[in-house]
Amino acid sequence: MRLELSRRVAGLNHRYRSHDPAALVAATLNDPDTGRVALVSSFGAESVVLLHMVATRAPETPVLFVDTLMLFEETLAYQREVAETLGLKDLRVIRASEADLAAQDPENKLHKTDTDACCALRKTAPLEAALAEFDGWMTGRKRYQGQTRADIDHFEVETPTRMKINPLAHWGRTEIADYMDRYDLPRHPLVARGYPSIGCAPCTSPVAAGEDPRAGRWRGQEKTECGIHFVNGRIVRPGSLEAEKSEKVA
Ligand code: SF4
Numbered sequence: 001m002r003l004e005l006s007r008r009v010a011g012l013n014h015r016y017r018s019h020d021p022a023a024l025v026a027a028t029l030n031d032p033d034t035g036r037v038a039l040v041s042s043f044g045a046e047s048v049v050l051l052h053m054v055a056t057r058a059p060e061t062p063v064l065f066v067d068t069l070m071l072f073e074e075t076l077a078y079q080r081e082v083a084e085t086l087g088l089k090d091l092r093v094i095r096a097s098e099a100d101l102a103a104q105d106p107e108n109k110l111h112k113t114d115t116d117a118c119c120a121l122r123k124t125a126p127l128e129a130a131l132a133e134f135d136g137w138m139t140g141r142k143r144y145q146g147q148t149r150a151d152i153d154h155f156e157v158e159t160p161t162r163m164k165i166n167p168l169a170h171w172g173r174t175e176i177a178d179y180m181d182r183y184d185l186p187r188h189p190l191v192a193r194g195y196p197s198i199g200c201a202p203c204t205s206p207v208a209a210g211e212d213p214r215a216g217r218w219r220g221q222e223k224t225e226c227g228i229h230f231v232n233g234r235i236v237r238p239g240s241l242e243a244e245k246s247e248k249v250a
Contacts, residue, residue: 008033009163012155021167025053035135038062043079044198046176048185050140055086062090064130068122070200074189081186094130096122111202115223136163144172
């Protein structure tokens with residue numbers, strides 16, 4: 001009989017505490033304590049690092065890409081290029097249903113009035129549905145990316161039945177850049193044009209020298225995360241008490 005999730009997560013954090021990210025990815029994908037795992041990728045500025053680690057060890061791993069239908073054309077082209085270059089064998093493009101889009105955002109303007117609702121419709125709800133068949137998912141989140149990520153662990157309890165795995169949690173910009181150079185990985189074309197963090201086109205702007213890399217995301221709003229956290233299977237908004245608690249669960 002399997003240990004409860006929180007004990008498995010604690011054990012995984014202990015077991016892999018000294019592994020570098022690539023070794024952690026390889027071990028994790030074969031560890032019965034993680035179960036069925038997918039990689040969720042935005043194919044953004046730094047995504048290719050984790051995609052490469054997974055593709056070179058287990059290219060059949062399901063890779064979920066959420067197409068909000070609001071992405072830059074450059075991101076869509078880059079997604080196709082990276083999938084081809086790395087030989088991803090199970091890429092799944094996730095979108096909101098046409099019925100939900102017609103009911104909740106028929107004119108594609110929801111992002112102008114309610115970004116949380118737009119993210120929930122176009123990103124979080126379809127992703128949650130796609131993740132239903134998995135016991136855990138890998139993300140490229142890193143501690144250096146901001147306050148809400150400052151204490152993330154390699155393994156976290158996300159819901160009572162699902163874990164989140166962050167192999168790059170302890171890496172900084174230098175390690176990411178070095179890895180891309182070492183393997184000569186394709187770069188997202190918008191990075192060279194001033195976008196160090198890339199989300200949907202209406203909600204992402206270029207960043208000036210000296211600004212926080214994520215300053216161009218929802219510029220002028222308090223919102224800092226594109227997703228909405230899940231706590232015990234329920235959707236909660238970023239910044240809420242439950243969302244803060246979820247960041248601390250591990
Ligand atoms: S980032 Fe902007 S356009 Fe994309 S889903 Fe969120 S609110 Fe909508």
